[in-house]
Structures are given as structure tokens and as C-alpha cells.
Amino acid sequence: MDSEKEFLSGYKLSDYERPSVTSDVAAFMIGSEDKTSYRKYPKNKLQLLLIKRGGHPFKGMWALPGGFMQKGETVEECALREIFEETNVMPSSLLPVGVFSEPERDPRGWIISNAYVSVISEEQVRQKGMDDADDAQWFSVSFDRADSGEYHLTLEYDEIILKAILEEETTRFRRTKFRIKDSGGLAFDHAAVIAAALTVLRAEAKYFDTIFDFLPEKFTLTSLQKVQETIMNASVVPANFRRMVAGYVEETGEYLRGEGHRPAMLYRRKK
Amino acid sequence: MDSEKEFLSGYKLSDYERPSVTSDVAAFMIGSEDKTSYRKYPKNKLQLLLIKRGGHPFKGMWALPGGFMQKGETVEECALREIFEETNVMPSSLLPVGVFSEPERDPRGWIISNAYVSVISEEQVRQKGMDDADDAQWFSVSFDRADSGEYHLTLEYDEIILKAILEEETTRFRRTKFRIKDSGGLAFDHAAVIAAALTVLRAEAKYFDTIFDFLPEKFTLTSLQKVQETIMNASVVPANFRRMVAGYVEETGEYLRGEGHRPAMLYRRKK
DNA sequence: CAAATAGTGTCTCTAAGACAATATCAC
DNA sequence: GTGATATTGTCTTAGAGACACTATTTG
Numbered sequence: 081m082d083s084e085k086e087f088l089s090g091y092k093l094s095d096y097e098r099p100s101v102t103s104d105v106a107a108f109m110i111g112s113e114d115k116t117s118y119r120k121y122p123k124n125k126l127q128l129l130l131i132k133r134g135g136h137p138f139k140g141m142w143a144l145p146g147g148f149m150q151k152g153e154t155v156e157e158c159a160l161r162e163i164f165e166e167t168n169v170m171p172s173s174l175l176p177v178g179v180f181s182e183p184e185r186d187p188r189g190w191i192i193s194n195a196y197v198s199v200i201s202e203e204q205v206r207q208k209g210m211d212d213a214d215d216a217q218w219f220s221v222s223f224d225r226a227d228s229g230e231y232h233l234t235l236e237y238d239e240i241i242l243k244a245i246l247e248e249e250t251t252r253f254r255r256t257k258f259r260i261k262d263s264g265g266l267a268f269d270h271a272a273v274i275a276a277a278l279t280v281l282r283a284e285a286k287y288f289d290t291i292f293d294f295l296p297e298k299f300t301l302t303s304l305q306k307v308q309e310t311i312m313n314a315s316v317v318p319a320n321f322r323r324m325v326a327g328y329v330e331e332t333g334e335y336l337r338g339e340g341h342r343p344a345m346l347y348r349r350k351k
Numbered sequence: 352m353d354s355e356k357e358f359l360s361g362y363k364l365s366d367y368e369r370p371s372v373t374s375d376v377a378a379f380m381i382g383s384e385d386k387t388s389y390r391k392y393p394k395n396k397l398q399l400l401l402i403k404r405g406g407h408p409f410k411g412m413w414a415l416p417g418g419f420m421q422k423g424e425t426v427e428e429c430a431l432r433e434i435f436e437e438t439n440v441m442p443s444s445l446l447p448v449g450v451f452s453e454p455e456r457d458p459r460g461w462i463i464s465n466a467y468v469s470v471i472s473e474e475q476v477r478q479k480g481m482d483d484a485d486d487a488q489w490f491s492v493s494f495d496r497a498d499s500g501e502y503h504l505t506l507e508y509d510e511i512i513l514k515a516i517l518e519e520e521t522t523r524f525r526r527t528k529f530r531i532k533d534s535g536g537l538a539f540d541h542a543a544v545i546a547a548a549l550t551v552l553r554a555e556a557k558y559f560d561t562i563f564d565f566l567p568e569k570f571t572l573t574s575l576q577k578v579q580e581t582i583m584n585a586s587v588v589p590a591n592f593r594r595m596v597a598g599y600v601e602e603t604g605e606y607l608r609g610e611g612h613r614p615a616m617l618y619r620r621k622k
Numbered sequence: 623c624a625a626a627t628a629g630t631g632t633c634t635c636t637a638a639g640a641c642a643a644t645a646t647c648a649c
Numbered sequence: 650g651t652g653a654t655a656t657t658g659t660c661t662t663a664g665a666g667a668c669a670c671t672a673t674t675t676g
Contacts, residue, residue, distance in 0.1 A: 096371065096419055097422055098369040098370065098371050098372065099369065099372055099420065099422075100367065100369050101369070101370055101372065101463060117652090117653090118648085118649085119647095119648070119649085119652070119653050119654080120652095120653075120654095121653090121654075136355045137355055139355065148367055149370065149452075149463075151368055151370075151454070151461055152454050153454070154452040154453055154454070155450050155452045155463065156452075156522075156524050172523055173523045173524070174523060174524045175524075176447075176449060176450070176524065176526060178447060179426050179447070179450065179465055181420075181425040181426045181427075182425055183422070183423050183424070183425070190422055192372060192420075192426070194450055251427075252443055252444045252445060253427050253444070253445045253446075253447065255447060300654095300655085301655085301656090302654070302655075316639090317638095317639065317640060317641080318654095318655080318656080319639095319640085319641085319642095319656080319657070319658080319659095320637095320638065320639060320640080322655095322656075322657090323637085323638085324637090324638080337647080337648095338647090338648075339647080339648080339653090339654075340647075340648045340649070340652080340653065340654085341646075341647055341648070341652075341653040341654040341655075342645065342646035342647045342648095342653080342654055342655045342656085343646075343647065343654095343655080344654075344655055344656090345655085345656090388625090388626090389675090389676080390625065390626055390627080390674095390675070390676080391625095391626075391627095392626085392627075571627095571628085572628085572629090573627070573628075587666090588666065588667060588668080589627095589628080589629075590629080590630070590631085590632095590666095590667085590668085590669095591664095591665065591666060591667080593629075593630090594664085594665085595664090595665080608674080608675095609674090609675080610626090610627075610674080610675085611625080611626065611627085611674070611675050611676070612625075612626045612627040612628075612673075612674055612675070613626085613627055613628045613629085613672065613673035613674050613675095614627095614628080614673075614674065615627075615628055615629090616628085616629090
């Protein structure tokens with residue numbers, strides 16, 4: 081045991097070249113558009129947080145929030161810290177997307193990125209949310225597979241439209257990976273990271289767990305259903321949705337009134 | 352653009368402290384025990400490759416194969432390289448398990464591990480397999496949840512028995528993580544890595560994709576079923592298994608004869 | 623023939639999808 | 650009452666699990 085102590089004290093990791101490690105986060109939110117009629121349910125939009133790069137490389141282009149790991153924290157803590165720094169909100173969940181480590185992915189050098197999905201509720205952003213900085217914006221997301229097999233990722237905010245084109249990559253490594261055919265003006269390999277993140281989010285949305293994080297503590301079943309539909313870009317019959325979600329929620333007894341139609345019971349996530 | 356070039360040429364990543372990054376691999380194989388009767392199907396055992404550490408720290412203890420990333424490769428390539436160096440076999444698939452980055456996980460310093468599951472067939476090992484080095488051995492695996500909620504991981508090779516005790520950790524980060532209550536003589540946090548790897552492997556085994564890699568190109572449906580049963584530690588009714596796997600395999604027309612009972616058709620993985 | 627695995631047919635049960643009907647509010 | 654969403658009932662269908670039966674080979 082003495083020899084182990086001795087060994088460790090003389091041990092130098094710095095003999096080997098080491099990569100820099102970052103955590104990058106695709107933070108999603110569901111934003112509601114203005115009501116078109118006083119009694120109509122507002123349309124939901126899936127939104128993604130992007131940061132305008134202030135420095136080189138990719139200066140002025142849009143990128144996922146993220147940054148270098150600091151000593152003493154885990155990659156997950158780093159991801160949470162980065163999101164908090166950017167939004168002032170601490171997300172309640174974090175889904176791993178994958179490690180991006182292609183040697184040429186960052187012109188600054190050898191930089192490995194750990195990508196995560198995080199989910200934030202509109203309520204949180206409204207309350208504690210970021211000051212409306214020009215360099216951090218929520219973009220509406222659309223992502224679909226064209227008949228050609230290509231994937232089209234479109235991110236929109238105001239006048240700004242970023243359109244990326246990707247191809248699914250077959251790997252022996254599981255997890256869908258994407259190859260960028262056109263980055264659409266996104267920095268680094270972030271178009272591929274966002275595509276992978278959306279794939280993860282959509283897969284998760286099926287299993288009632290992640291979707292609660294988009295909503296406040298108390299919610300109606302219809303709003304929950306709309307969240308799922310928005311993410312998966314597919315609609316469900318209400319009767320079936322309620323049956324499937326029944327095991328994951330519990331009644332609060334309270335009702336949401338004054339919406340111009342029958343009041344809806346407010347539910348809460350079970351357990 | 353000139354200013355970007357200028358920026359990059361003057362850019363120094365070395366200003367920040369950086370972690371070392373490793374890939375560690377849980378390489379699984381299904382080994383068959385000797386037949387107890389000339390016509391009986393041999394019993395299968397799930398096995399895991401462990402390496403006896405030759406140097407400090409954890410000298411003489413057993414660990415997962417793995418090693419430091421080299422410049423110019425991805426984490427997945429690093430994982431494959433490590434497995435190949437150890438077994439002389441190139442696995443055909445690699446499943447991500449997660450990133451292990453707790454600051455205290457390695458006494459040598461700040462070292463982040465990317466963990467993967469890989470699957471190797473007994474055939475490959477027999478043919479090109481490693482020379483029977485004392486410091487690399489296939490251990491039989493058993494892993495189950497006790498009534499207390501604890502998980503018991505037992506690894507056995509010859510006289511050597513490693514028994515680790517773990518607890519499921521609730522994280523906001525998805526993916527089952529485990530906390531080590533007793534490492535059972537495994538190096539580093541590898542007991543927790545192995546537990547997570549087994550969880551991934553079991554989840555995958557349901558979906559007929561990974562399990563083919565345990566077998567040679569041509570196989571009988573019963574042998575495929577036994578592989579799945581061995582991994583999941585649960586049995587299936589043959590009629591149902593055949594129905595479920597039907598879409599993933601195709602007939603070769605060949606038969607396996609001379610086994611003391613009705614010959615079985617050899618199948619091949621479809622597509 | 624006995625032992626053992628190979629392979630098929632079919633009943634049941636459950637969960638998911640589709641559709642239809644009823645309930646209740648705000649204006 | 651009208652327009653809208655809330656909520657429940659039920660028919661159908663696809664798939665998983667269970668069981669029973671038949672088929673074939675080798676010692």
C-alpha cells in the first residue's frame with residue numbers, strides 16, 4: 081500500500097496530451113402562440129435555445145449553449161451550470177444524447193462535446209427567465225424526414241431562418257447519428273447535435289416522463305396531450321391519450337375555469 | 352475571415368486545465384458449458400471480460416478493459432481499439448452506456464470515462480481469440496435485484512469470485528446509475544459501470560438486434576432464444592419467440608444435424 | 623422405442639387505435 | 650343557443666403470453 085501511495089504521488093497525467101471537454105445542451109421549451117379566439121386553445125410550438133456566438137470561431141453564428149468542463153464537476157453538472165448561466169433556470173431533467181468526438185469537429189483543436197437535452201417550462205422562463213438578450217433566443221423548431229431520406233431541420237426566430245440538411249448515418253454504435261450536408265448557418269457540428277437531440281426527445285416523449293417538465297406543477301390533460309403532440313408532430317385521440325397517461329397523473333380536484341368552455345380538471349404528476 | 356484565421360492561429364486551449372479521457376468497455380460473450388448428455392442442449396453463461404491490473408492504482412485487482420483516448424480518434428474508435436488490443440477481435444457493435452465523470456472516481460486525478468457495451472461471439476474468440484493470458488479472463492456474470500432493493504453483481508472465474516453490492520441511484524439525468532456499496536474487489540468505479548452496462552444490454556436484448564452478435568452467421572432459432580434468455584435471465588415460450596423474431600431472420604435452407612434429435616433449420620440475420 | 627429438441631396451431635388477454643356520444647361552461 | 654373543449658363508453662384489432670399438439674432425429 082505504501083508503494084501505491086508512492087506511485088500516485090509521482091504520477092503525472094500531464095505526460096499525455098489531453099482533449100478539452102465541453103457539455104452542450106439542447107434546451108427545449110414549448111411556447112404558446114397568442115390565442116386566435118378567446119375560447120380556442122393556443123397553438124403550441126417547440127422551441128430551442130440558441131446563443132449567438134460573440135467570438136471566433138463561427139463569430140456571429142448561432143450555437144447551442146455550452147462550455148468547458150471545470151475541475152470538480154461532472155459533465156452533467158457542467159451542462160446544468162451552462163444552462164443556468166444562460167437562462168437563469170435550473171432544468172429538472174437532463175437526457176444524454178451522446179458524445180461528439182470527431183477530431184475535426186472544432187477548429188480550435190481537440191475538443192470533445194457531451195450533448196444533453198434539457199426541458200424547461202414556459203412558466204419558469206417567464207418568471208425567472210433571462211433578460212431578453214440579443215444573443216440568446218428561443219427558436220421554433222421543425223424537423224422532418226423528406227421523401228429523399230434527407231432530414232430537414234429548420235430553426236426560426238423573427239426574421240432569422242436557419243435551415244440545415246442532414247443525412248442519417250449508419251453506425252455500429254447505436255444511437256442515431258447524423259451527418260451534416262448543409263449546416264444552415266449553425267456553428268460547429270451543432271446541426272447534427274440538434275438533430276440527435278430531437279431524436280432523443282421524440283423517443284422520450286412517448287413514455288410520459290419527460291413531457292411533464294414542459295408544464296407547470298398543475299396542468300390539464302389536454303395541455304399535456306398538446307405537449308406530446310407538438311413534440312412528436314403527430315396527433316392522438318383524446319380518449320386514448322387519457323387512458324395511457326392515467327397511471328402517471330393524479331387529480332388535484334381543482335379546475336381551470338373561465339376559458340369559454342367546460343372547465344378542465346387540473347392534474348399533477350403522480351409520485 | 353482573415354480575423355478568424357488570425358484568431359485560430361493565436362488560440363491556445365492549453366490555457367485551461369483539461370481532464371484525461373478514457374473509453375472503458377464491458378465486452379460480453381455467451382459461453383457454452385460442456386454438454387451434460389450427448390443430446391442435451393449445453394447451458395449458456397453470460398461472460399464479461401476483465402483485466403487484472405498490472406500497475407498502480409488498484410494493482411492486482413480486476414478492471415474493465417479500456418484506456419486513454421489518443422489524438423485523432425473518436426471515443427468509439429478508442430473503445431474498439433482497446434477491445435481489439437485485448438482480445439484480437441473487432442466487435443461488430445458498440446452500445447453507449449454513459450459518461451462517468453465524478454471528480455473522485457480515479458485516484459490518479461481528473462479522468463473521465465466513456466463506457467460502452469460490446470458484444471463478441473464465442474466463435475470469434477475461439478478463432479482469433481486472445482492467448483490465454485493470466486491477466487485477461489472471461490468471468491461469468493450474475494446480476495440481480497435483491498428484495499432489499501440492493502443489486503448483487505457476482506463475477507466468477509475459476510477460484511476467483513468478485514461480489515459487488517450496489518444501489519440504484521435516482522438521478523434527474525435518466526439512465527439508471529448505480530452507487531457502489533461494496534466494490535467486491537473491482538477497480539475504480541467499475542462495479543457501477545458494469546451494473547449500468549448490464550442494464551443497457553438487458554434493455555437491448557429485447558429488441559432483437561444486439562443478440563445476433565453473440566452468435567455465428569448461421570444459427571438455429573433455439574440457440575438465438577437461449578442467448579436472449581441467458582441475457583434477460585427469463586424464459587420465453589418457443590412458439591412466441593419464433594413469432595417475435597420472424598421479421599428479423601431468414602432461412603438458409605441448411606440444417607444442423609447429428610444432435611440426437613430433430614435437425615434444426617439454420618437461419619441468418621435478415622438484411 | 624426413448625429422449626430430446628424442432629416446429630405449428632390456436633385460445634386468451636391486454637393494450638392501443640378509432641369512433642361516437644354526452645357534459646359543461648362563457649359568451 | 651352556439652362554439653368550444655372535457656370526459657366517458659365501447660368496438661375493433663394487433664400483439665404478447667400460455668398451452669397443447671405434432672414432427673424428426675439419434676442412440
